[in-house]
Amino acid sequence: MLARRLITVFAAALSAFGQARTQLDVESFEKVWSTVRDKHWQVKPGGLDWQAIHDEYRPRVEKASSRDEARAVIQEMIGRLGQSHFAIIPATVYSVLDDEAEGPGTTGIDARVLDGHAVVTSVDPGSPAEKQGVRPGWQIERTHGIDLEPLIKQARSNPAIHELQLTRAVLARLSGPVGGTLDAAFLDASGMTVNVTLGLTMPRGTLSAFGNLPAQYVWFESQRMGQTEYIRFNLFLDLPRVMASFQQAVESCKTCDGLIIDLRGNPGGIGGMAMGMAGFLVDKPNQRLGTMYLRDSTLKFVVNPRANVFFGPVAVLVDGCSASTSEIFAGGLKDLGRARVFGTRTAAAALPSAFERLPNGDGFQYAVANYISEGGQPLEGLGVTPDLVVELTRPALLAGHDAVVDAAMSWIRSQKKP
């Protein structure tokens, strides 16, 4: 008798859990559906009767017997849009993408995932990592005692997750509070495991605020490499300083044989800066980098040629972590025939596509605008494909070579008039 009552209670509890799950999935469905209704750049998203879509799919979510089934139904619904950058990411995968650093402290390491492994791609001069002898090309095995490979494998299992998110998740695991330390294990050039404790210092650059956005460290560097000017900056932010530095760098190399603008790892920022910088490189008026389509307006990204324009060859370097404004800049100059793009395909996130956590814990990615580069290609979901695809490799990094910079330099030299 007692056992039966216990089973009844247990069954009731299970039933309650099922109802709670269903309710969360229905709420998640409503969140996804209404977000598309309210934020999609087309009043009629994808040309569809969005209310009819709601009425068709909601009963299926209500009847779904598991979260996986509910998720599949929601994914199918947004798949009807036929547009990229609308995706549902399972909670289990979403959680490994947590890119919330525990603090701003950095080791000075930049890293990318190459062939399924986190690899050091650069080490800031004077940083704790450099002082401890960490070198580009070293493979990062573990941080804070946790292996990185399972994280990478799990993230890669979902096609909606792009390199930018994965890299951010990896870099977050290389950070912590300023003044703290980070235990890390690397594979060095000889394949030996190197365990080091790295100090965490202030990030490179100047802390820059832009309204409500969290303040971020912005750095800009330019240097002469032979007769070529090399420019790199980490964000299209800190507008007055970065624009002035860019202008100064470009105007200082009137006699350079070329210009390299390295946007690898640059996730974007203020979109207008792409137009402003392009004005130093494009002489013909009324040229556009592309066009952004929002729900109530269409914005042409027009370039204003400056009084002193650089006429020499321009190489723009990109990778899967070049996003948003970086893509607008690189894609636009490529389409205008003003720059040759080197590296790997960009993040395909030219727009303010956003990620939100749904009531059931899953992640929801959606885009709120469409951006068509001047060549007629939407950047969102497709990204900028380089003119010359050059991938970083661990052996080249270990040998002290940045293959992408090398390729750009080689092209610039080939453009030299005899």
Add this chain to the structure above:
Amino acid sequence: MNRRVSILLLALLAAAGAGFAADPLPSAESILDRYVQVTGGKQAYEKRKTEIAHGTVEFPALGIKGSMTRYAAQPDKYYYTVEIAAIGKMETGVNGAVAWENSAILGPRLKSGVERAEAIREGNMNATVNWRKLYPKVENAGIELIDGEECFKIIMTPDEGQPVIGYYQKKSGLQVKLSTVASTQMGDIPVEMIASEYKNFGGILEPAKVTQKAGPQEFTMTLDRVEVNPMIPPETFALPDEVRKLVDKAAAK
């Protein structure tokens, strides 16, 4: 961005005389004339030869705020500057037939076509009494409720550019809303402005607060004080060097 502020001010000033009848619909001309009357009268406007207006600009959604200063001189000189720490300085100006803008983000440029025509209309300090010249066709399109108040919907059509629609309160005669499609370098952008908190600035009532929605952005401009008939050095309205270089470059071609 700041151009539309001027469109509003232009329309706010665009009227002359009085003569308002309740029923049937009063003429658009009488509504615009009444507006001049209730905001200070033709004489008050004509007495103003120069002005410097000071205020702030705020983008609440972005959390960005800055200062703005507007210089104007009869008949057609205008210089407007907005300074926001995170963005830098933005300037726009009209000096006779030349309309230009310059910003830290986009650089200098000369305006042309419809955009130039709109800027020149905005740069006309005598727009108040010259509205008939600026908008050859005006029409009262009826009554609409704005915030529960009956307003006359006046469509003002210029020779060049999109019509400007002003909404004037039936009760007070004040303009409370304005909408148009602005011609900008980035394309035609729908603009809607809400004017409120009218205050007397040197004998003329002006909205101390204007909230503007232009495309995806919404921002608020607050007018703090207006210097009436100050001495403004002529170089204030001169083309900045960067813009002058563009003019020279275009001429050299």
